[in-house]
Amino acid sequence: MTTRREFIRTAGMAAGSAALIGAVPFGLPGCNKRSLSFGFQTWTLRDQLGEDLPGTLKMMAEKGYSEVEFCSPLGYKGTPFEKFNDMTGKELRKIIEDAGLVCESSHYNMGELREHLDNRIEWSQEMGITQIVASSFWLPKDASMDDYREACQELNMIGEKTKSAGIQAGFHNHHMEFEKIDGKLIYDVLLEELDPELVKMQFQVAVVNIGYQAADYFRKHPGRFISAHLADWSDEKQTQVPIGQGIVDWPDFFEAAETGGVKNFFVEMAPDTFTESAVYLKTI
Secondary structure (H helix, E strand, C coil): CHHHHHHHHHHCCCCCCEEEECCEEECCCCCCCEEECEEEECHHHHHHHHHCHHHHHHHHHHHCECEEEEECCCCCCCCHHHHHHHCCHHHHHHHHHHCCCEEEEEEECHHHHHHCHHHHHHHHHHHCCCEEEECCCCCCCCCCHHHHHHHHHHHHHHHHHHHHCCCEEEEECCHHHHCEECCEEHHHHHHHHCCCCCEEEEEEHHHHHHCCCHHHHHHHCCCCEEEEEECEEECCCCEEECCCCCCCCHHHHHHHHHHHCCCEEEECCCHHHHHHHHHHHCCC
């Protein structure tokens, strides 16, 4: 968890995870209008959730979000999420649904998936979760490409077990996967090694601040993605800004997301951006 905070601080972006804004009509070129649901990742609201879980969830629903992506209480020890480990998945699910939200996805760390996979599958099923997303491999900075390949094979095996339970496994990137080892981009190797059927990708749009566009990956790798974390960036201010106020071409993003196979969109930014982000997303 310390590594995650250190990374986000150096990247200049907020970390964590977030639930999606209320269903809005969205017209894609050549397609009939359909309703898109937008949510938020809970990581950046962890302190508020720890103090008042029902109240914070209701607050986000009132802003227009209809989905929430949680962080596994078992895996996020030492954070406010740990206190929710005293609840059953059914109890936590009721609190979420009473707030007017649904939870189809959650982040898990590799350690808990490696050591407590059966438990996490059972908890996920109680929660109504259909997507188990590995938050990162969290390999050391001096990890080799072979280390990444080995981690991919391990996640493939985890994905095979979750698939048999009716749950899709996924992988969430950070900026670290967009670094190169021996001239090759780590993220490209992950796409080569991860089984397209067993492990889908959750794209972190925040990497736009280092020059990588989500839409490019959606079009280049159709069907490989299951969800995305939304964030925007201002080159002028050199900081994150609410959705629609930065450099991301959102209409193009959502058009490409259809090709990529994206099913869920979670805003993942600092809490003070959630209101304006929701307002923008509902006008697309």
